[in-house]
Amino acid sequence: MSEYVGHVIFAQEGVRLAQRDARMSRAFLAAAEAAPRAVWLGSACGGGRHGIRPLMAHLRDRLPLAGDDIARAAFTFGWVTHQACDGYLKQVYRGIIPEYHADPDHLKTPPSDARITHDVLMLRERADGGRLAPFAPSIFDYRMEGHPAASALDVPAAEDAAALQVQRQILKLFAPASRRHGSSLQDRLWAYFRLLDADYISLTRYADAATDADPEHLRRFVHDIRFYDADDALIRIAGGEADPVVAGDMDAAMAEAEQRGSIYARVLALTVQLLRLAGDVLDGTADLDTLNPILETQPGSDGVPEVVLNASL
Amino acid sequence: MDRRDFLLRSALVSAGLALAASSARALTDALVSGRVGAQTGYVGMASRVAIADALRLAVADQTTPADLRATLAMFDQQAVAADSVPATPAEVVSLLGDLRTLWANRDDRPHDRSGYRGDMAEQRLAWALGWVGHYAAAPVLGQPDADVSRMRDAALLRALHEASPAEDTRPDVASLAELLRVVDQRVGIRLHTYTPDRDDVVDWVPRFVAWDQARYDEAERLALAVLDGAPDLAFLNPADPAFQAAHAVRQARPVSPKALDAAAEAPGASIYARAVGASFRAMRAAGHHFAGRLSAADLLAQLSS
Numbered sequence: 001m002s003e004y005v006g007h008v009i010f011a012q013e014g015v016r017l018a019q020r021d022a023r024m025s026r027a028f029l030a031a032a033e034a035a036p037r038a039v040w041l042g043s044a045c046g047g048g049r050h051g052i053r054p055l056m057a058h059l060r061d062r063l064p065l066a067g068d069d070i071a072r073a074a075f076t077f078g079w080v081t082h083q084a085c086d087g088y089l090k091q092v093y094r095g096i097i098p099e100y101h102a103d104p105d106h107l108k109t110p111p112s113d114a115r116i117t118h119d120v121l122m123l124r125e126r127a128d129g130g131r132l133a134p135f136a137p138s139i140f141d142y143r144m145e146g147h148p149a150a151s152a153l154d155v156p157a158a159e160d161a162a163a164l165q166v167q168r169q170i171l172k173l174f175a176p177a178s179r180r181h182g183s184s185l186q187d188r189l190w191a192y193f194r195l196l197d198a199d200y201i202s203l204t205r206y207a208d209a210a211t212d213a214d215p216e217h218l219r220r221f222v223h224d225i226r227f228y229d230a231d232d233a234l235i236r237i238a239g240g241e242a243d244p245v246v247a248g249d250m251d252a253a254m255a256e257a258e259q260r261g262s263i264y265a266r267v268l269a270l271t272v273q274l275l276r277l278a279g280d281v282l283d284g285t286a287d288l289d290t291l292n293p294i295l296e297t298q299p300g301s302d303g304v305p306e307v308v309l310n311a312s313l
Numbered sequence: 314m315d316r317r318d319f320l321l322r323s324a325l326v327s328a329g330l331a332l333a334a335s336s337a338r339a340l341t342d343a344l345v346s347g348r349v350g351a352q353t354g355y356v357g358m359a360s361r362v363a364i365a366d367a368l369r370l371a372v373a374d375q376t377t378p379a380d381l382r383a384t385l386a387m388f389d390q391q392a393v394a395a396d397s398v399p400a401t402p403a404e405v406v407s408l409l410g411d412l413r414t415l416w417a418n419r420d421d422r423p424h425d426r427s428g429y430r431g432d433m434a435e436q437r438l439a440w441a442l443g444w445v446g447h448y449a450a451a452p453v454l455g456q457p458d459a460d461v462s463r464m465r466d467a468a469l470l471r472a473l474h475e476a477s478p479a480e481d482t483r484p485d486v487a488s489l490a491e492l493l494r495v496v497d498q499r500v501g502i503r504l505h506t507y508t509p510d511r512d513d514v515v516d517w518v519p520r521f522v523a524w525d526q527a528r529y530d531e532a533e534r535l536a537l538a539v540l541d542g543a544p545d546l547a548f549l550n551p552a553d554p555a556f557q558a559a560h561a562v563r564q565a566r567p568v569s570p571k572a573l574d575a576a577a578e579a580p581g582a583s584i585y586a587r588a589v590g591a592s593f594r595a596m597r598a599a600g601h602h603f604a605g606r607l608s609a610a611d612l613l614a615q616l617s618s
Contacts, residue, residue, distance in 0.1 A: 004502045037529065038522045046506040051514040058515045068519040075518045082506075111505070136495040144499075149484035149492040152539070154477040157563065158470055162493075163500045164361035164393050169528075171397040172356060173520045175513040185404050192391075192398045193436050197504045199390055206502065 003111050004044050005119045007082050009126050011043035013238045014081040014271050021250045025279025031073035038071045042078025049295040056281050080278045084271040087297020091307040114221040120209045140210035163199045225309045232265035357462030359469045360454050365393050366559035367446050367592035373562045374573050377600035384435045391436045392443025402616045405441050406609050412438050413603050442596050449595035450588040465548050467538035472551045476560050489536035553581025555589040
């Protein structure tokens, strides 16, 4: 997990948990429900440690939210879930694949097999095999061959074209470079190289993992660390399987996750915790420094639990 | 409109200035002041793929220096999006000269993504080649609006499909639109995560959200254009030599030097083929300059011709 698909799924978990959490800011949740695409987009965005605070500083003076501010709040909601995932899971990945992270030259091909394994598992377990929006069951196909319209296009060529178009359209959204950099060609180029989102992840590896998962990957990255357990109370609440939650149930489920939950349940607990903090800041019941655990999500630091691998053993 | 006027006009619109309020001095200032992410008109797929096709031909072209071809193959994305950085031909030719000197004095030439001792030389070289390719193709491609761009994109998608061995069936519009939206999700995976505009985040977020919604809405219109659009051989004729040669490279089929020369010199009559041909010729010329076989003055003259 902690790649695009995993982040979007986790944002959806965040919305479902917030809907069942009596402690959550109503304004924050209402924005997320009103603009789901903005939530997904925010969850797939890096750089939250720099962006969340200025957004919240803008939003907290503007309740009740309207217009673009709803989109801003929804985007922030997704961005907070991204921070929860990254903050916890990056530590997990350093623990379970030290050989990957030990490479001083960072030459290993990203993403790691662990992340791909987790993304594939999450799509199956938490997005109904891709039937939940914005996905489709064919998303991890080699050429989307399982999609009924796939024979109308050369999918790989169309996908390459779309990637080039998306990269360029996104660049067009940035503010003028001259506002923050000098105007020499060198300055413009440095800004360009920094802002261009590289197209570098191979979908073939996802297709391989989705069609024929490596048993060794499953053992190391799922079973041995108890990555996911569908019986965890918090996972059941997020999936709508548990009874409607009254005040206190969410806290009990979060405490259970932190004591003996799977890694997935722990990330859910952290997600709820950070969304609550952000919601308090939005509502004006907490100051902007309350966002610090969201911006600096280091497990073990103030407000963020320690990483625990395989809590059941 | 000659090329200089075209470029100045582009820069002007990029800078958000009204054409009528322009003076020559304001035009020049706008051109060099720099704006990442500015561009005129709608960013369609076809204009991207035309430059990517020219790049494919340059990478396959034995007359282009090997170092340059390896760099283009590795940093193709930096080349294809090069038009997001405004510049003048003189600036780019000057940069190529600097890079040639830098290359000549290197003790090794690593082609990894970190560049050579952090100088980003490979990225800059790829950008320069991509920029001249865009510069040469721009007068051919023009600045189509969203409606014209959509018809062109549909024509391109149909041509790519016809050139592939897939069976031909006709889905309904809704199904094809959904497929295009999942393609966007897959592009999201390929890009890993989006880079935010840290310096302008409060205004950037609504722009980004609106862009995403517009792309979602556009999928339905593009699907309809793919399924029901009339053939437009004036824009793209799949029989044109430039399209044929680039498609062969795309499919990892061998391309003869003769076919590459034809793609450059007699690319075909369609807009797409002429854009690919002009772009490839400019990249070739820039390659000759990088290799010391063409003077800066001659390269500038060729770009202005």
